[in-house]
Amino acid sequence: MLLINKIRENKDAFIQALNxxxxxxTEVFDKALQxxxxxxxxxxxxxxxxxxxxxxxxxxxxxFKNGEVQKANLLKEKTVQxxxxxxxxxxxxxxxxxxxxxxxxxxxxxxxxxxxAGTDENDNEVVFKEGEIPTLFEGALPHWELAKKYDLIxxxxxxxxxxxxxxxxxxxxARLQRALIAYFLDKNTQAGYTEYQVPxxxxxxxxxxxxxxxxKEGQMYHVTGDNLYLIPTAEVPVTNLFxxxxxxxxxxxxxxxxxxxxxxxxxxxxxxxxxxxNRLHQFDKVEIVRIEHPDxxxxxxxxxxxxxxxxxxxxxxxxxxxxxxxxxxxxxxALTYDFEVFSTAQDRWLEISSVSNFxxxxxxxxxxxxxxxxxxxxxxxxxxxxxxxxxRVLAGILENYQTPNGIKIPEVLVPYCGFETIE
RNA sequence: AGAGAGGUGGCCGAGUGGUCGAAGGCGCACGCCUGGAAAGUGUGUAUCCCGAUUGCAUCGGGAUCGAGGGUUCGAAUCCCUUCCUCUCUGCCA
Numbered sequence: 001m002l003l004i005n006k007i008r009e010n011k012d013a014f015i016q017a018l019n020x021x022x023x024x025x026t027e028v029f030d031k032a033l034q035x036x037x038x039x040x041x042x043x044x045x046x047x048x049x050x051x052x053x054x055x056x057x058x059x060x061x062x063x064f065k066n067g068e069v070q071k072a073n074l075l076k077e078k079t080v081q082x083x084x085x086x087x088x089x090x091x092x093x094x095x096x097x098x099x100x101x102x103x104x105x106x107x108x109x110x111x112x113x114x115x116x117a118g119t120d121e122n123d124n125e126v127v128f129k130e131g132e133i134p135t136l137f138e139g140a141l142p143h144w145e146l147a148k149k150y151d152l153i154x155x156x157x158x159x160x161x162x163x164x165x166x167x168x169x170x171x172x173x174a175r176l177q178r179a180l181i182a183y184f185l186d187k188n189t190q191a192g193y194t195e196y197q198v199p200x201x202x203x204x205x206x207x208x209x210x211x212x213x214x215x216k217e218g219q220m221y222h223v224t225g226d227n228l229y230l231i232p233t234a235e236v237p238v239t240n241l242f243x244x245x246x247x248x249x250x251x252x253x254x255x256x257x258x259x260x261x262x263x264x265x266x267x268x269x270x271x272x273x274x275x276x277x278n279r280l281h282q283f284d285k286v287e288i289v290r291i292e293h294p295d296x297x298x299x300x301x302x303x304x305x306x307x308x309x310x311x312x313x314x315x316x317x318x319x320x321x322x323x324x325x326x327x328x329x330x331x332x333x334a335l336t337y338d339f340e341v342f343s344t345a346q347d348r349w350l351e352i353s354s355v356s357n358f359x360x361x362x363x364x365x366x367x368x369x370x371x372x373x374x375x376x377x378x379x380x381x382x383x384x385x386x387x388x389x390x391x392r393v394l395a396g397i398l399e400n401y402q403t404p405n406g407i408k409i410p411e412v413l414v415p416y417c418g419f420e421t422i423e
Numbered sequence: 424a425g426a427g428a429g430g431u432g433g434c435c436g437a438g439u440g441g442u443c444g445a446a447g448g449c450g451c452a453c454g455c456c457u458g459g460a461a462a463g464u465g466u467g468u469a470u471c472c473c474g475a476u477u478g479c480a481u482c483g484g485g486a487u488c489g490a491g492g493g494u495u496c497g498a499a500u501c502c503c504u505u506c507c508u509c510u511c512u513g514c515c516a
Contacts (some may be wrong), residue, residue, distance in 0.1 A: 039472095042473095043472065043473045043474090043485080044485095046473090046486095047472085047474080047484055047485040047486085048484080050484085050485055050486085051483095051484055053496080053497085054484095054485085056497090058442085058497085059496090060441090060497075061441045061442085061496080062441095062442095064496095065441090076496045077496095078496090079496050079497095080496090245433095246470085247433085248433070248450090248451075373452095374479095375451090375468080377469095377470075
């Protein structure tokens with residue numbers, strides 16, 4: 001959520017920046033500023049009434065103390081009208097604050113200068129590319145065929161017990177999943193991220209804190225009986241760990257990692273590219289989250305990108321990094337780098353990680369602040385990234401490492417798997 | 424799920440109707456002490472909003488003691504609702 005006083009100060013610059021998203025903020029800003037102005041005027045009038053009430057109350061107290069009951073009672077009568085007025089003003093103020101909040105919820109984050117203009121994923125900027133795309137043998141298979149051939153993943157069983165998009169991993173497939181999770185967590189903790197195990201269901205306040213609510217209400221599974229949401233990413237519980245906190249400047253930076261399953265309804269996504277592991281309702285992901293001093297957050301973003309790079313290098317997967325254009329940028333993000341692995345058998349790039357800086361957009365909702373060296377309270381910057389999402393990494397490994405005689409396991413994973421090939 | 428207790432500032436913890444934004448401690452900041460540090464010692468130290476003035480410095484006002492509502496001229500303090508925590512009992516990985 002943007003800060004209203006920042007909008008007030010930078011209206012034109014913000015409108016221009018939001019244009020990169022294809023978002024015309026002119027009207028919303030006017031609406032918000034108008035509500036804000038009325039809010040402030042109401043606040044002022046309310047404060048005046050309350051100040052008067054307070055003065056009277058003090059006087060009445062003094063009069064009673066001095067035994068001047070009659071005078072006190074006279075004053076009491078005067079307060080009646082004041083009370084009514086301030087009550088009305090208070091109600092008006094409450095609705096204005098609420099309305100303003102609702103309007104602000106609809107405005108996405110201001111894109112960073114680096115974000116290229118553009119409307120969709122075709123306008124994303126490739127900023128880095130590495131790794132050799134292997135030439136596969138005749139008859140190489142996409143991962144869903146491989147999963148079947150080697151009995152690693154059973155999609156039909158998932159359909160039977162739950163529904164489409166809930167795969168069942170089996171045997172070496174299950175073991176490979178576990179190996180990847182352990183490997184990712186090890187890499188992250190070695191890089192200084194503290195490991196957390198967090199709940200997989202969150203309350204409404206958490207959903208609001210990181211911005212899933214109210215914007216993406218329909219994308220989360222909602223447990224209505226207890227009003228809890230299944231997490232779509234570990235970002236939600238991990239970032240919310242710090243909701244409402246006032247940190248000391250020397251508490252920063254904070255770096256966390258955690259593995260969780262992720263649940264997404266993926267309402268409205270269909271098409272040819274959702275086969276196999278490409279798009280699921282439940283999948284596993286290891287996430288990294290950072291809470292940073294504003295001066296350091298872009299350096300932190302770069303560090304996170306470097307960190308993910310190193311993992312993909314070790315896995316020897318061909319990958320590229322995209323800087324997302326305005327049209328493809330997430331609602332809450334100021335700058336996002338997507339990592340994609342090349343799926344040789346499908347002949348396409350698959351997104352496997354997304355690393356973002358949210359600046360103060362989440363922190364404002366979270367009320368996540370820190371006391372800086374001057375003793376002033378400031379909103380912190382929040383960042384997160386996948387390190388990494390499992391299904392498509394798995395797809396990439398299966399497809400790129402296949403041979404006519406089986407699938408080789410990437411060297412770094414062998415100690416975690418306990419086997420070198422799947423055959 | 425039943426019974427009881429409780430939710431206060433960055434943290435701990437006093438405070439049961441008016442001068443309480445709130446004692447005390449810890450932490451933190453600055454100073455003194457010291458060759459330096461520790462200890463000791465002095466001072467300071469909540470947040471948000473509105474307004475004036477405008478340099479994020481200062482001043483005035485308002486709100487905030489889990490959240491929401493009520494009683495009252497006046498509430499951290501009384502009442503109601505709700506959320507959460509703890510203890511005991513019950514149930515169960």
